Amino acid sequence: MRSRFLPFIRRPACILTLFGVLLMLPALLWGPGFTHSHQYNLLWTAHFGQEMAAGQLYERWLRGSFEGLGSPTFYFYPPFAYWIGGAFHAAGFTVPTAVNLTGLALLVASGLAMHHWLATRGTRPLLGAMLYMAAPYHLYDIYVRGALAEATAFVWLPLIALAIDRLPARRGVMLLAAAYASLLISHLPLAMLTGLLVIAPLIGWRLWQRAPILPSAIAAGALAFALAAFFLIPALTLQSHVSTSILWVQDYRATDWSIWNSSFELFPCLALGLILLAWPAARTPWGVIAILTALLSVRLIPFVWGISLLNKVQFPWRVFCITEFAAITALAGSRLRPALLVGAGVLLLFPYLFGGLLTAAFLRKPVDQALIARVAPDAPEYLPRGFDLSRVRPGNRWVDLTPWRALPRGDAILVERAGPVTLGHAAFPIWQVTRDGRPVPSSGPLLHFQATPGLYRVERLRLWQETLGGGISLVALLLLAMLALRQRAISHLSKFPAYSP
Known part of the structure; x- marks a missing residue:
């Protein structure tokens, strides 16, 4: 043994x-x-x-x-x-x-x-x-x-x-x-x-x-x-x-x-x-x-x-x-x-x-994993454009989000009174506010729009950058696979005495 x-x-x-x-x-x-x-x-x-x-x-x-x-x-x-x-x-x-x-x-x-x-x-x-x-x-x-x-x-x-x-x-x-x-x-x-x-x-x-x-x-x-x-x-x-x-x-x-x-x-x-x-x-x-x-x-x-x-x-x-x-x-x-x-x-x-x-x-040094899981302190460079960066603490780069904690989260909100609405949702081009399936103009840094009473949703879009990038990578991956298969075929053929690569 x-x-x-x-x-x-x-x-x-x-x-x-x-x-x-x-x-x-x-x-x-x-x-x-x-x-x-x-x-x-x-x-x-x-x-x-x-x-x-x-x-x-x-x-x-x-x-x-x-x-x-x-x-x-x-x-x-x-x-x-x-x-x-x-x-x-x-x-x-x-x-x-x-x-x-x-x-x-x-x-x-x-x-x-x-x-x-x-x-x-x-x-x-x-x-x-x-x-x-x-x-x-x-x-x-x-x-x-x-x-x-x-x-x-x-x-x-x-x-x-x-x-x-x-x-x-x-x-x-x-x-x-x-x-x-x-x-x-x-x-x-x-x-x-x-x-x-x-x-x-x-x-x-x-x-x-x-x-x-x-x-x-x-x-x-x-x-x-x-x-x-x-x-x-x-x-x-x-x-x-x-x-x-x-x-x-x-x-x-x-x-x-x-x-x-x-x-x-x-x-x-x-x-x-x-x-x-x-x-x-x-x-x-x-x-x-x-x-x-x-x-x-x-x-x-x-x-x-x-x-x-x-x-x-x-x-x-x-x-x-x-x-x-x-x-x-x-x-x-x-x-x-x-x-x-x-x-x-x-x-x-x-x-x-x-x-x-x-x-x-x-x-x-202790790490408060429960606090990290709850607060989720992501890197401040990924805050939406126009966000108040003075809220970023210089030491640990955590962000003070106290003023926005009461904003409604989630992908749907029922508005009962007409007027401006701000959601607790960062703005980014993949997100679109809709009502009855129709786009509603919105702005950032947190999703903000003018509303009348009704149900509004935050829906996700697929960007052209994702489609184009994914398509190019897929084609490249297929090309790499074809090169690998051809290399393997040549390797197998080279074992025969009559073959000369």
């Missing part, structure tokens, strides 16, 4: 799963605890779980948010991480357990992806995968920031790199399209940064080596955006209907952060430590990417974050996801230098210690 069991537990997938459980053990025992995003993780996981249990895979409107005013959160926020958490919750796990299991699933998946990537290069795949899983910012994302969506990016980075290595082969095109589309529906800022700092340099490097990959790379990119169109088209065209201006207030712009910022304790040591890890491979693409992104993360390369689009990334240290991936890839493929490893270890000790102390404090 023992001899049969030992080969199984020695498999990389089993080792990395057990290692992931070990890394997540504090959260599994005492968490998920208080994090920068704990209320959103609890609220959004509960929402997806309830909807998925009812058979609705992707409900973008959160009807309970903001004390029942509702919110179009997932018209704008990428859903991938919460599909995972929602599936756990729909399967019967409590919301906190589902959040923990999401973190565990993402951590293990990132390790498996990294192992596969490094194994194709023949460069210490198991060690590199474990280092990737235990990298300081990777754990900081889960334990301190509670940034499940950002943590999802760690899964796709190795697969994107692997796909570019496989171009122009058909499987490279399919993998790059699927992996980058998955990143687009996981975390938009990192999708943009990955395109600029990983995909473009790697494709440029291969072109410099005279690899004929440009047409296949363009095809993969177009297919990736088409696969994600069901999310991207509504997210990019409907922002004028919500309070996106609050996304880039003080401390939510990349230019508000620098190496001298008092809130930057963790990051200079992390950046320098990762540079030392990557230094032996400084003349390779991975060493260059690691060093440049480490410098970018603490704004030691001037002017870059001042570019308007990049400034909207909010935090320059988001790029550490890329830095850790590139540095570990560079380290795994280079000759180890003990002096640099010791120096990196000393520097990285501080972020581990600082992150560990914050984690311990956050795990001990």
